[in-house]
Amino acid sequence: MVQHKLTIMRMKETGSKDFRELLKEIALLMGYEVTRDIALEDFEIETPICKMTAKRVSGRKLAIVPILRAGIGMVDGLLSLIPVAKVGHIGLYRDEQTHKPVVYFCKLPADIHDRLVILTDPMLATGGSACDGIAMLKERGCTNIRLMCLVGAPEGIAKVQAEHPDVDIYVAAVDEKLNENAYIVPGLGDAGDRIFGTK
Ligand code: PRP
Ligand code: URA
Numbered sequence: 061m062v063q064h065k066l067t068i069m070r071m072k073e074t075g076s077k078d079f080r081e082l083l084k085e086i087a088l089l090m091g092y093e094v095t096r097d098i099a100l101e102d103f104e105i106e107t108p109i110c111k112m113t114a115k116r117v118s119g120r121k122l123a124i125v126p127i128l129r130a131g132i133g134m135v136d137g138l139l140s141l142i143p144v145a146k147v148g149h150i151g152l153y154r155d156e157q158t159h160k161p162v163v164y165f166c167k168l169p170a171d172i173h174d175r176l177v178i179l180t181d182p183m184l185a186t187g188g189s190a191c192d193g194i195a196m197l198k199e200r201g202c203t204n205i206r207l208m209c210l211v212g213a214p215e216g217i218a219k220v221q222a223e224h225p226d227v228d229i230y231v232a233a234v235d236e237k238l239n240e241n242a243y244i245v246p247g248l249g250d251a252g253d254r255i256f257g258t259k
Contacts, residue, residue: 070248076257087137120176127181130251134180159242161189173201182210182251187219
């Protein structure tokens with residue numbers, strides 16, 4: 061289902077409404093993978109039939125941190141899965157000439173260093189934005205960070221792995237390459253523009 065939904069997102073005729081809904085649905089589905097190993101503890105409950113020892117989430121609390129703008133498109137899907145997660149925001153844009161990320165905003169939960177952080181951004185192109193976002197989280201004491209993207213280019217994946225080998229990367233697809241404008245090929249175009257209809 062993730063691949064099917066991603067195919068529709070890639071199609072150039074898919075409009076913002078469908079694009080947003082599909083990204084939200086994929087984020088929820090990928091959230092299953094991203095959280096599949098989080099710690100559980102025994103919890104005594106009583107069903108209508110009898111007492112039992114059930115399971116519930118224990119240990120570290122979670123935070124979802126989108127990289128603005130496009131990362132916002134993955135937050136609602138993850139919140140459907142993890143309603144108690146807190147949400148921080150990191151604002152980064154890529155300079156059109158240099159393709160290097162520029163920071164313009166950062167607002168994170170005060171206890172972010174105690175949380176398992178899921179950093180979201182649909183596009184992992186050169187990897188500059190993801191690496192800077194991870195570095196900002198580490199500067200604030202985060203030690204357990206997972207990066208959740210939709211489409212990754214080999215260059216971006218390699219950069220994150222080299223600079224932040226402790227961060228697990230989750231992607232729905234690994235594409236072929238970057239073009240001369242550092243866009244992912246075949247990719248899906250500019251994720252932020254397609255989510256928010258700004259082009
Ligand atoms: C896009 C995308 C990533 C970044 C990926 O954001 O959402 O954040 O580019 O490229 P990179 O891996 O080469 O850094 P953009 O800077 O276009 O900002 P936007 O989300 O506000 O459109
Ligand atoms: N940012 C996007 O939105 N798309 C790309 O292909 C690369 C960077």
